[in-house]
Amino acid sequence: MSFDNNGIDITKNIKIIEWLKSELLSSLASLFEILVKGIKGRQEAITDILANIILVTYVLGRRLGINYTSLDMKIQDKIKLGVLEDHKVESWFGDLSSLKKHMDRNSRR
Numbered sequence: 001m002s003f004d005n006n007g008i009d010i011t012k013n014i015k016i017i018e019w020l021k022s023e024l025l026s027s028l029a030s031l032f033e034i035l036v037k038g039i040k041g042r043q044e045a046i047t048d049i050l051a052n053i054i055l056v057t058y059v060l061g062r063r064l065g066i067n068y069t070s071l072d073m074k075i076q077d078k079i080k081l082g083v084l085e086d087h088k089v090e091s092w093f094g095d096l097s098s099l100k101k102h103m104d105r106n107s108r109r
Helices: 010-037 043-063 068-084 088-093 095-107
Strands: none
Touching: 010 043, 043 068, 068 088, 068 095, 088 095
């Protein structure tokens, strides 16, 4: 086994990163498959897949040395930028403003 100076198993970290990448691709494929077949009556499955994509993304980020707070801050920055630049999802639907309000409410808890 390979250990760095901190005693962390490098091989194990690489293996989990590869697994997380595979899990992310698998979840995306599942989402696309549902979208092709139609979403009617599949809201629970879509919610599960989207939650898994978010979860895997956070854990993958952590394995790559990015802490959760940094990821949260980057997401918030992208939301603010999208609102300022009047991104299509914002100008057409107000999704970014809605997401910002949601995240602001959750951060106050």
